[in-house]
Amino acid sequence: MNLRELQVVLVCLASRFGAAAVFPLLQQQLDKSVEFSTPVTSFRSLQEGVFLLRNDFPLYSGGVMHHAPLLVALMSSFNSNTLISLLFTCADSAIAYQLIAMAKCFQNLHLPAWVPGALYVINPLVLLSSVSRSSVVFSNLAISTALLSALQGKAVLSAASIAVAAYLSLYPLLLLVPILTLLPKDRFKTVAITFTTLAGLLLSSYKINDENWNYLFSTYGVIITFSKIIPNLGLWWYFFVELFEMFIPFFKAVFNLFVVSCIIPFSLRFHKQPFYAFILCLCWITLTKSYPTLGEGGFLLSFVPFFRPLFGYFRYSVISTLLFIHVSVLSPVFYHLWVDLGSGNSNFFYAISLVYALGLATVLVDLVWAMLRIEYDKGKPNLNLKLTPI
Amino acid sequence: MALIEKLQRRIIDLGLLPRIVRFLPKLSILCGILGLCWLTLLLPLEGQYRHTYISENALMPSQAYSYFRETEWNILRGYRTQIKALEQKSSKERNEIVASWFQEFGAKTAFYEDELHGNTMYGVLHAPRGDGTEAMVLAAPWHNGDGEYNIGGTALATALSRFFSRWPVWSKNIIVVFSDDPEASLRSWVHAYHTSLDLTGGSIESAVVLDYPGSNDFFKYVEIYYAGLNGELPNLDLVNVAVHITEHEGMRVSLNGVSEEEMNERDYFAKMKTMMVGVKKMALSGVQSCYGNEAFSGWRIQAIVLRARGNDGPFDITTFGRIPEATFRSVNNLLEKFHQSFFFYLLLAPRYFVSIASYLPAAVAFSISFILAALNCVLKSGSSNAPVLSVQSLSAIIYFTIALLLSFALSILFSHWQYSSLLVFCNAAIACAPLIFGRKGTEASHSHQFKAVAFLYLSVVLTSLLVINFALAFGIGVLAFPLILVKAPTNSRQLVKNTILLLLSNPFISTLLFVNAFEPQLSGFILLPRLVQAWQKLGCWTWSVICIGWLPSWLLVACSSIPVLYQPTGGFGQRLGPSTKKTQ
Numbered sequence: 001m002n003l004r005e006l007q008v009v010l011v012c013l014a015s016r017f018g019a020a021a022v023f024p025l026l027q028q029q030l031d032k033s034v035e036f037s038t039p040v041t042s043f044r045s046l047q048e049g050v051f052l053l054r055n056d057f058p059l060y061s062g063g064v065m066h067h068a069p070l071l072v073a074l075m076s077s078f079n080s081n082t083l084i085s086l087l088f089t090c091a092d093s094a095i096a097y098q099l100i101a102m103a104k105c106f107q108n109l110h111l112p113a114w115v116p117g118a119l120y121v122i123n124p125l126v127l128l129s130s131v132s133r134s135s136v137v138f139s140n141l142a143i144s145t146a147l148l149s150a151l152q153g154k155a156v157l158s159a160a161s162i163a164v165a166a167y168l169s170l171y172p173l174l175l176l177v178p179i180l181t182l183l184p185k186d187r188f189k190t191v192a193i194t195f196t197t198l199a200g201l202l203l204s205s206y207k208i209n210d211e212n213w214n215y216l217f218s219t220y221g222v223i224i225t226f227s228k229i230i231p232n233l234g235l236w237w238y239f240f241v242e243l244f245e246m247f248i249p250f251f252k253a254v255f256n257l258f259v260v261s262c263i264i265p266f267s268l269r270f271h272k273q274p275f276y277a278f279i280l281c282l283c284w285i286t287l288t289k290s291y292p293t294l295g296e297g298g299f300l301l302s303f304v305p306f307f308r309p310l311f312g313y314f315r316y317s318v319i320s321t322l323l324f325i326h327v328s329v330l331s332p333v334f335y336h337l338w339v340d341l342g343s344g345n346s347n348f349f350y351a352i353s354l355v356y357a358l359g360l361a362t363v364l365v366d367l368v369w370a371m372l373r374i375e376y377d378k379g380k381p382n383l384n385l386k387l388t389p390i
Numbered sequence: 391m392a393l394i395e396k397l398q399r400r401i402i403d404l405g406l407l408p409r410i411v412r413f414l415p416k417l418s419i420l421c422g423i424l425g426l427c428w429l430t431l432l433l434p435l436e437g438q439y440r441h442t443y444i445s446e447n448a449l450m451p452s453q454a455y456s457y458f459r460e461t462e463w464n465i466l467r468g469y470r471t472q473i474k475a476l477e478q479k480s481s482k483e484r485n486e487i488v489a490s491w492f493q494e495f496g497a498k499t500a501f502y503e504d505e506l507h508g509n510t511m512y513g514v515l516h517a518p519r520g521d522g523t524e525a526m527v528l529a530a531p532w533h534n535g536d537g538e539y540n541i542g543g544t545a546l547a548t549a550l551s552r553f554f555s556r557w558p559v560w561s562k563n564i565i566v567v568f569s570d571d572p573e574a575s576l577r578s579w580v581h582a583y584h585t586s587l588d589l590t591g592g593s594i595e596s597a598v599v600l601d602y603p604g605s606n607d608f609f610k611y612v613e614i615y616y617a618g619l620n621g622e623l624p625n626l627d628l629v630n631v632a633v634h635i636t637e638h639e640g641m642r643v644s645l646n647g648v649s650e651e652e653m654n655e656r657d658y659f660a661k662m663k664t665m666m667v668g669v670k671k672m673a674l675s676g677v678q679s680c681y682g683n684e685a686f687s688g689w690r691i692q693a694i695v696l697r698a699r700g701n702d703g704p705f706d707i708t709t710f711g712r713i714p715e716a717t718f719r720s721v722n723n724l725l726e727k728f729h730q731s732f733f734f735y736l737l738l739a740p741r742y743f744v745s746i747a748s749y750l751p752a753a754v755a756f757s758i759s760f761i762l763a764a765l766n767c768v769l770k771s772g773s774s775n776a777p778v779l780s781v782q783s784l785s786a787i788i789y790f791t792i793a794l795l796l797s798f799a800l801s802i803l804f805s806h807w808q809y810s811s812l813l814v815f816c817n818a819a820i821a822c823a824p825l826i827f828g829r830k831g832t833e834a835s836h837s838h839q840f841k842a843v844a845f846l847y848l849s850v851v852l853t854s855l856l857v858i859n860f861a862l863a864f865g866i867g868v869l870a871f872p873l874i875l876v877k878a879p880t881n882s883r884q885l886v887k888n889t890i891l892l893l894l895s896n897p898f899i900s901t902l903l904f905v906n907a908f909e910p911q912l913s914g915f916i917l918l919p920r921l922v923q924a925w926q927k928l929g930c931w932t933w934s935v936i937c938i939g940w941l942p943s944w945l946l947v948a949c950s951s952i953p954v955l956y957q958p959t960g961g962f963g964q965r966l967g968p969s970t971k972k973t974q
Contacts, residue, residue, distance in 0.1 A: 318765070325846075329854045337857060341622060342690040343733035344857065 016089040030132030038291035043133035069205040120302040129295025136295040155186035163197035178278035313370035323359035418762035425755025434661040470545035485511035500589040507575035520561035527597035531572040535679040542602025563591030572682030574927040597693035599682030610700025618687035621859025625728035661738040672861035676930030756867025760849035771838035786839035793942040801937035810915035821892035824951040840950035844943040851939035
């Protein structure tokens, strides 16, 4: 770790911790905003869980807790506000460090290794998400640990991290498939360790939760069945507000299939570029999952600099940049019009979440196109050759 | 995606792309002009606007007979004589006397004491037929927006309350408010109602403010004001109901203070004028004198002001009283909230409106125009491939952050020390700086980056304002538009031209020029302190939007035409010099 990389990590620590210390009210404001907090990730409900745990109330019978039991237990061991702030800050800084370490795994990046980390640090979406103390930070950390250790060939750590990520927010379990393409030699071992770890985590949660399995529905069932209908940046909540009751189970099934659908195809088609396949899968999950936040979008965008050699092929970079800028400005405005002023309605906000999805989709399409093009050009970018008119 | 792909191919087939890129500057100017023409010229044309209609069937305006007539005439006059005698007393004494009248006919009364904004009395008539969770407000400030003693309005509010209290039809509570003035004191009461008051009557659905200064029996016509703070408008149904009832009673309606001679004209130009006056009123609401509906903005309350105008005329004061009576009966009929999607409109005449889909393109055009200008700058600076990673754009972003922080500091500092002329002078000095420091020759790619960031930011600000405050978005779009025309100085004529353009698009200078030309109420430098006052007293954001949304872009464009500042030879100190000076 050279001086510049140390600087990046230190700036990350200072900015997160400083923002939380200088603007103490910012955390609550962000935690109330639908862009950065959902019922399954918000710090408010985590705090409520800690309160319930400390007073020996059953955690999951009230229907307001959607965090994993071990996470609540971990948070309840932190007493002071500063310590909690430090925990989130450190988790975020660890991600920044891991991004730098990942950059070192690639020979032909054409970028100094500290750049992806630095971009992660200055990314406002990630910064705000971290300040809001959304538990997304932890699942992001687990995902990036899994990716880094897979790149370094450490199958055990990678498998365990995927299990932790899956334990925290379910969907990252799907990332096991691209991880397998990253670790072609220890496939069986990876799968075995992942499921053993996951089983261990679930069992210990069962023990912690007074030998009750009801946490399974509150944490994972809610994610799969979309049963907490609260506006968020995702694509699906609006359907459950508008649809007739009898169609709802069908659409629940379809939306869940949709999340799973592209994981295996991406991993198969791009098994020669496993890191890339992993990012595509991550993008797909971010796009189609049930309770997305801007924190996850920002985390995903931090991986785009790794595809520097493909930048020349990107066709929608201006469009996607503009889309992301406008989404982050307009979504609070439209939510305010709908919920506070009452002059707008839910269509306003849903329209913006569609625009956000479009932004993610343009990134996805651009990435796929660029990789297919560079395959066609046999690995040597030939920007002058025009396959399509543009 | 497929659609975009197809569109893209078609554009390439026709060879449009290089041409579009070449014409980008002209295109952006064209967009701006289109936006301006769309609103001013196109919308008042026959076929572009629609007849107003009542969207909520339950309202049924003027379907019931109005009973506020001769029987109430003497009671009203009695109250009026009494209130006229109270003119010299303090508002607290007046309120106590009026409260005793309210208690006589069985209303609950309470006082709200605000140290800054005086004493406010309000009475609650509980609904005989409802569950008391909803309320309608009748407000009569002791002094109206022009500072006149509101004898007719307060007497009418008292007489109407007495009249309402004897009626068993109400399903919503009626709250009658007597505040000192229709601005800060009424607003502080509304705020207190939603936070701290003990005597409340449920969520307020609608509010009608009565404004009838003087003790004359007769008046000529009725004025209706509806534009709330921060671009909020009451539901069009409420305005329609008021207009419908007023015209049903035979009176003529003028919107937003259109003068008596002009309100009878029905031609194209009259519609254009009424609409533009409405847009101006929306943009300047809270800054111009407020008549009372502004006080209710932000709490989902539909509020309008009814003003009686003229000392002589065919209509007597009970006729005026029948407007709130019938309006209250209409609102009383409501079973649900006011209808959705009837909150965004511009009125061209009391009975004609355009809805959001028709008028929004005007402001969108300005937003697009700034985006195109930004795109043009990005393409010209030649680093379009990786805009995030280039060092130049990073420096532009850093400068932009500095400009943003400076503007923010200025907005705070100016609200403490209001030296308008110094502020304007310093801004003019910055605008003139290119004349002294500017170098002729080709434009550096730095300056393009600066402008790209500035235009992009302005465009994002306009887009975010589009729906929330259309008039402000449109106004900033029009007034900041000359920024687009600032070009690289190739000769000294261009230098002078740049300076003039910068002067014209400066947030403070251009708004001052605008109000001095079009708003006689706000002549001279009075606008700037009034903007700050509106922010502090009423919570109107216009000042912050102008400072934080517009000024940074202007500063950046001004910087882009002074190469000394951002090129390596030590410009940073000079860059800070004029900006810190103007914050005094």
